Amino acid sequence: PLVFVDTPPAQLYCKICHHVYKHPVIMSCGHSYCKRCSLSIESCPVDNKKMTSVLSNLAVCEQVGALYIHCRYGCKLINDRVNEYEVNQSGCPFTVKLAERRTHEDSCLYAPISCPNNPMCPTMLRMHLEEHLKTCNNIQCANHKYGCLFIGDLDSQVVHIKSCKYEFVKDFLQITEEKINKMQLSLKQADEENTFLRSMLSNTVNKMEELEKSFEIKLEVLGTNQAKLEDDLREFRQDNALINNQLQDLNTRLHMGGVGVFDPQQIFKCKGTFVGHTGPVWCLCVHGDYLFSGSSDKQIKVWDTATNYKCQKTLEGHEGIVLALTAHGNKLFSGSADCTIKIWSIANLVELNSIAAHDNPVCTLVCTDNMLFSGSLKSIKVWSVESEIITFKQELEGLNHWVRALVAQQDYLYSGSYQTIKIWDIRTLDCIHVLQTSGGSVYSIAVTNHHILCGTYENSIHVWDLRTHEPVAQLSGHVGIVYALAVLSTPEQTKVFSASYDRSLRVWSMENMICTQTLIRHQGSVVSLAVSRGRVFSGGVDFTVKVWQ
Structure with a gap:
């Protein structure tokens, strides 16, 4: 029983059991709960975060221990269903601090005890024990430990001890x-x-x-x-x-003839490195002066590419690896291994909305004509993005594996899957052509004014004619998966950048289909690319983003 003299302060009540703290512990979320209560649930009832016990809350223990309560022998049960007690006016009148309760109750005169002579005696209060012992009729013989079964009062004990058979052998038994x-x-x-x-x-x-x-x-x-x-x-x-x-x-x-005179302005050099992520940088997206990067650390970082090349803000909210980024109008869309798509305001850099998009990780995103396309396992979903709340329109069927690459160009959507590239009419959402390739899964796609390119699992870059869809070339040189492709076009020429598992970027001239430069500065695989204003940004598993110009 626990009956307080005064009502305890509200801050001393556990928010799980709604009683005064019992053995309070501080949790990883910063709140305190009873030790037993903290083991009964996994998430904090205040902020819904997962929590674990850190250490005992000694300050709250002292506050609870200083509360005054009625002695348990001064309380009586009034409702056994909810274990409710109240003060018993005929019981112990003392009040003590909760921390000193045991010291008092171990010697309380109102405590019920048994007769030390014999348990057959009725239970009595401690204050009546001395009087009882004077008249107790159940006193055992002094030799009962040797086997004497005699029981009587004090007077009969005096008479019995003179004739007790154990009295004569007591010394022997003691030895x-x-x-x-x-x-x-x-x-x-x-x-x-x-x-x-x-x-x-x-x-x-x-x-x-x-x-x-x-x-x-x-x-x-x-x-x-x-x-x-x-x-x-x-x-x-x-x-x-x-x-x-x-x-x-x-x-x-x-x-080779017709290659031209060496031009130092065509040589790309690394101009800087963005450092801040704590995991591989799987996706990049450029919008205006902002570069957005998504990483295994579940964060999206916003970089200023116009002035100081510094991180302006870190966007948090995804519970899995950020695998895809795309921008449309004044909104940024992000896809993650947590199977969701999040919408962010580019103007304010805050989250606007989040939807459960697929049953599997969202691998790639692309926007065009107020439509958002998202790729996942054997699935491409089409969403309307005319407002802050995106709405599902249709799912494109017939995919044979993971859709890791999506590109929208003019009126067509290009999707890469296992050894195939499908071309879809954006107006009707019908598949109008299928390109067959070799080399395993398609990891990357790029479309120029004249060609379609894809990077595959097995090192190669395949090239088709954009108009006739006939194979044109197979670009070799990488050693490992070609994770990303990006196009840099000028009035004079078109260059395609490729990023690979072999830690390199390659620059390809689309006029003669040869590699004009190999860039090696990353310390691990290069897995993402973005192009803006003559600059190329590359993200790697070494946690960095590099700028090439």
Whole structure:
């Protein structure tokens, strides 16, 4: 029973059980709850965040312990269904601090106790014990521990002890008891020695196991170092292959007619690096002076590309990897591994809306003619984006695998899946042509004024004629997946940039289908590209975004 003298302050009540705190603990969310209550739920009832116990709240413990309550022997039950008590006027009148309750109640005169002589006596209050012992009729014989069964009052005890058969052998029994105690003590010491020896044996076994684990760890480190050396050797061979390919490209340029005189303005150089993400940068999108980057750290960073190249804001909200970004009008759309699409205001850089878009991760997004297209596993969904709330229009069917690439050009939508590129009429949303390719899944698509290009799982870039849909060329040179393609067009020429698993970017001249430059500055695979105002932005698994111009 817990009956407070005064009503406790509201801040001392647990928001889960709605009672005064009992063993309060501070949770990872910053709130405090009873220890037992904190184990009954996973999320904080205040802010709905997942929470775990951090440490005991000693300050609240002291405040609760200082509250005055009525002694439990001064309370009576009035409702056993809800375990409700009130003050019993005929019980203990004392009030004590909650923290000192046990000290008082262990000696409370109103506590019910049993007679120490015999449990057959009726239960009584502690204050009546002394009077009872004077008249108790259930006093056992002084030799009851030896087996005497006599029970009586004080007067009969005096008479009985003179004729008690155990009284005459009491000394012998006492000596025997002492010997038994000594034997038990010796046995206990032997058990303790045995326990100590077992402990020593256990420690020895543990040390042997630790030595074995240490040996295994050293072997594992040795294996890891060997694997790292093999990886370094593999990367060196890849770099060597890239350099050889670039030398071959330069040799081709030197011996081909019509290539033109070397122009230093056509050479792209790295002009800077954006650092801030804590995971691979899987997608990039340029809108005006803003560059948006999405990463495995579940964040979208907004970079100023006009003045200081600094991060202006970090957009948070996705619960999975940010895989896709596209801009339309004054809105930014983001797709994530959490299967949602979020809409952001580019003017205010705040979230406007969020929808559950697919049953699987949203891999790619593209906008055109007030329509948003989203790609996922065997699925392309079409959404209307005429207002802040996007609405579902239709799902395009017939896809054979993950849709990782979408490009909208004029009146057509190009989608990449397993060894196929489908061309859709945006006005009717019908598939009007299918391009077959090799090399596994299509990871990237680019469309120029004259060509359709796609990057595949198996190193190659395939090129078709935009008008006739006939194969034109297969661009080789990368060693690994071609993750991204981007087009940079000028009145004089068209260049296509490709980003690959092999840590490089390649620059391709679409006039003669050759690689004119290989860019290597990333420390890992290059997985995303964006083009704006003659500049190329590349995102990599090394957590960085680089600027090329």
